[in-house]
Amino acid sequence: MSAAQPPGDGAHQLLVVIDPVARRTDGESVRIAKDVLSAGSHAKICLPDGPEEFARALSRRGSRRPVVVGDDRALRRAVAQLHREREPAGSALSLIPVGTAAALELAHSLGVPMGAVAAARTALDGAARKLDLLVDDSDGVVLGALHIPALSALPGASAAHTGVTAVWDTCRNLVRTLVRPAPQTPAAPPPTHRLRVEADGVLLNGLDRPVESVTVTAQGGDGGLAEVVIRPPSADPVTAEAKAVTVSGADFRYRADIQVGGPVRTRTWTVRAGAWGLMLPVDEG
Template sequence: MSPGHPPPDSDREHPLLLVIDPAARAVDGESVRIAKDVLCAGASSVKVCVPDSAEEAERALAHRGRRHPVVLGDDSALLRTVRALHRDRTLGEAPLALVPIGPRSALARGLGVPGQVLPAARAVLDGVERELDLLVDESGGIVLGALSIPCGTPVSRTAAHWWTPVEKTARSLVRTLTAPIPVNGSPPPQRLRVEADGVLLADLDQPVREVSVRTSPSGVAEVFVRRTEGAEHVRAQARTITVSGRDFRYRADSAVTGPVRTRTWTLEPSAWRLTVPRR
């Protein structure tokens, strides 16, 4: 993953395709208006797309021509856009920009996009391109930030909060259960086979608590296998990671997928470019 560098010409001189996510319009129309005003005033040419569906947004992206895509929306809108461009094999043709609008923007902030509307809109006009790696699985799924296998049915934050009083009640009523009740929604260990570039990191006879994978500035994926208490954790770097086991689920960025029995993720270095502020 290379450091950010200025584009050949300022984005002020490039025509933009402004894709306004329907959810962003619904939750914060005022922020959408502000971002649109800033971008239309600062760019040489702006075409505004207000799609009613993901399919309509994908059609606009496919017919954007030389325009640089700019998404007004949250992490979900960013992921849909990257997925659509990657599927069409046009992800590397032009830098992508995002103005975060919506409740979920932690991924975008982690990639370097400002969390506030005005700084993010200004970065679209005056920022630099940052090359980023991509994790792609054999089913066409992508990972921009991090991948984790919780080794059990993932519990949402709301569900975990709800589980706490239930757990206390269960503990007081049932003292003879042989299987311990998960604490704070922590999933039980799971038996997984984990391979990194063909090197075995964990096998089915070695229960693990969690497997996490994320891209790194070194251009390879960092793999961390957290074993059960008392066992040594394992770290590795790899371009290809394969996990297999009995009906496991995994979290790719903010989405939970599964159950599956095997999945292979391959790192695509410098697969896409994101516009971020100048340092």
């Protein structure tokens, strides 16, 4: 890991941690972000080579405010590190988004400006907004949404015909296809699985009722509650609000933001209200 102390005339004391993926993906945006941040602050620039150096740089930030240059994975990694230190709320984090659109969906949903210049200016002059955090019983974090989908089995391959008969059948089927349209195949039913879902100890779904998916989202605001949405097949979704959500059943996987976890048989997610801070543009309205 290399570190530099570029000159800066501003009062801000920043630690700028540039994710290695960002450097490979869009070096020009990284350079622009460095120039803007260095011009408006005393910025210490860190170039970690991997996740361990990334975490070490953040843990040694001292009184400097952390700025992460990277995508959603880098943002999650930073918040997870601050959570392990048990002080994410005390360090308002800034993100300069660098990556593909698919790798920045979380940042976009949180309101982070997508341009390097606008994001860097927000890191300097934005306002810290307190956000809720979902924390599971293995100390994993969810910044945006938790999704537990039903996984469908891969369809089995059908046996192939061989020899002359196969060639003849193929030609005959081709002629029939050209003469008249093939019959419509009925749509396969969506995959389901059986999960027990409890919200603050109240049973929302039992193992006897299959579901297509379960989604838990930290809502933010003053309530410190998560929104729970259970989607059963051929029925209206079941919704609730809760501080803690427990899901159990047969081995299941889940998607926490962009990170896939599991398989597990039970997991509890608890809302930590205002547990971390993110620098966002000042609302001029």
